[in-house]
Amino acid sequence: MNYTSTRDSALCTGASTAILTGIAPGGGLFVPQQFPQVDMREFYGLTYPQTAQKVLGMFLTDYDPDFLKTATEQTYSTENFGGKAGFAAHVAGNTYALELWHGPTCAFKDYALQLMPRLLVEAKKNLGETGVTKILVATSGDTGKAALAGYAGLPGIRIAVFYPNAGTSEVQRLQMATQEGDNVAVYAVNGNFDDAQTGVKRVFADEDLAQELAAKNEKLSSANSINWGRLVPQIVYYFYSYAQLAERGDIAPGAPVSFCVPTGNFGDILAGYYAKRMGLPVEKLICASNKNNVLTDFLTTGVYDARRTFYKTSSPSMDILVSSNLERLLYHVTQDAAAVAGWMRELAEHGHYTVPAEVLSAIRETFACGCANDAQVREEIRARYEADGYLCDTHTAVAFRVARQQAAGETPCVVLSTASPYKFPCDVLGALGADVPEDEFEAMRLLQEKTEVPAPASLAGLREKPVRFTQVVEKDGIRAAALAL
Numbered sequence: 001m002n003y004t005s006t007r008d009s010a011l012c013t014g015a016s017t018a019i020l021t022g023i024a025p026g027g028g029l030f031v032p033q034q035f036p037q038v039d040m041r042e043f044y045g046l047t048y049p050q051t052a053q054k055v056l057g058m059f060l061t062d063y064d065p066d067f068l069k070t071a072t073e074q075t076y077s078t079e080n081f082g083g084k085a086g087f088a089a090h091v092a093g094n095t096y097a098l099e100l101w102h103g104p105t106c107a108f109k110d111y112a113l114q115l116m117p118r119l120l121v122e123a124k125k126n127l128g129e130t131g132v133t134k135i136l137v138a139t140s141g142d143t144g145k146a147a148l149a150g151y152a153g154l155p156g157i158r159i160a161v162f163y164p165n166a167g168t169s170e171v172q173r174l175q176m177a178t179q180e181g182d183n184v185a186v187y188a189v190n191g192n193f194d195d196a197q198t199g200v201k202r203v204f205a206d207e208d209l210a211q212e213l214a215a216k217n218e219k220l221s222s223a224n225s226i227n228w229g230r231l232v233p234q235i236v237y238y239f240y241s242y243a244q245l246a247e248r249g250d251i252a253p254g255a256p257v258s259f260c261v262p263t264g265n266f267g268d269i270l271a272g273y274y275a276k277r278m279g280l281p282v283e284k285l286i287c288a289s290n291k292n293n294v295l296t297d298f299l300t301t302g303v304y305d306a307r308r309t310f311y312k313t314s315s316p317s318m319d320i321l322v323s324s325n326l327e328r329l330l331y332h333v334t335q336d337a338a339a340v341a342g343w344m345r346e347l348a349e350h351g352h353y354t355v356p357a358e359v360l361s362a363i364r365e366t367f368a369c370g371c372a373n374d375a376q377v378r379e380e381i382r383a384r385y386e387a388d389g390y391l392c393d394t395h396t397a398v399a400f401r402v403a404r405q406q407a408a409g410e411t412p413c414v415v416l417s418t419a420s421p422y423k424f425p426c427d428v429l430g431a432l433g434a435d436v437p438e439d440e441f442e443a444m445r446l447l448q449e450k451t452e453v454p455a456p457a458s459l460a461g462l463r464e465k466p467v468r469f470t471q472v473v474e475k476d477g478i479r480a481a482a483l484a485l
């Protein structure tokens, strides 16, 4: 399988290079040149690691299959994912929750970020690279911790994470600030997530810095969801959850299913698009946004307009105005790198772009959309708990709400449940109508007492861990932090 760039279809390279470099020359994103075709029946009866091995093997053709086997077995082990990798719970009627938060940091990003470090180290081996790789990550909360946990202690790798100061939950902040390991650094950035992301992107584009680093045999790389190595592991759980429903008799084998995905950077839902293009029977992919509903507007009108108020919501991992992975969808739908490059230039220069009507209608054949504000999220958390006995976090609640508005009649709908309710204990407890204490750990305790749903040990134990990182930098300080790493 070869990869090209969303902004330059003359480019052609292998998976190892795509994963090691993260972003294509000229700022485009790496995309596969074809979609491998599968027969869903091949997936029935497979374990999660086997499913992962099969999907990864089709895309990462320059990786040794034995490596992929070992890596997927170790990553998605019972020890790491509590025996619940890709588990789809029945919620009510024909609605399911694909619980993606049984990994070490309690959010779905573990699926990619527990595996990607291994893919990166192997890519270096495949390409004969001996230098130090410096990973820079902009995070709205969950990515940072998941990346730190995945990369800590790996040879030849250093990682620095940048999160918006006061833009994360206290649990998220502590998860990052207490990270162990000699090869890690964590910074708060004065600004919101887009400031952090723009700051990091600017450092990646800085050629002087690249030269300075090259002289020391060092190179930058990204773990953000623009890296192909982040996306490809996320395709797996679409196949695995579908097979699970079919095997349980919840759906007839081959019947169409919709997936509703709480969306920020458009990575998770794009993985569902890949699964559909490969042959998974997907009816609709429903893009669920919070009050930062730039994607709802885009998928409704064809106008992407980032010139709008940025809201801090109770689902901070979706507080994003520039959804980077949308670029990949635009490329796959149009096959027109020049057009994509033009839209991205308009976005960078003027903050908006408009796609032609035929592009929008092609997208809408697969994608539905909707959004929910914080009050609706609170109602939804309470309704799912009281009516269905199902406790969900704020991000998942956005998707439940939108799924109820958008899911088509009889078609079963799988809601991607992206974080443990205990990552956002104050909001969840408040939504259930209880008095909310100042302290998030006390909220965790009260939530557990009220619902009898056990809190993950890795979260409950955070309070006792020593804080290692407290530094706050300006957006312009990211370059110096990268040099010092």
Ligand SMILES: *Cc1c(COP(=O)(O)O)cnc(C)c1O
Binding pocket: 107, 108, 109, 142, 143, 225, 262, 263, 264, 265, 266, 267, 268, 269, 317, 318, 395, 418, 419
């Ligand atoms: C990152 C994240 C999302 C959004 O996923 P994207 O791939 O950025 O669209 C949703 N929910 C949670 C909990 C997340 O951490």
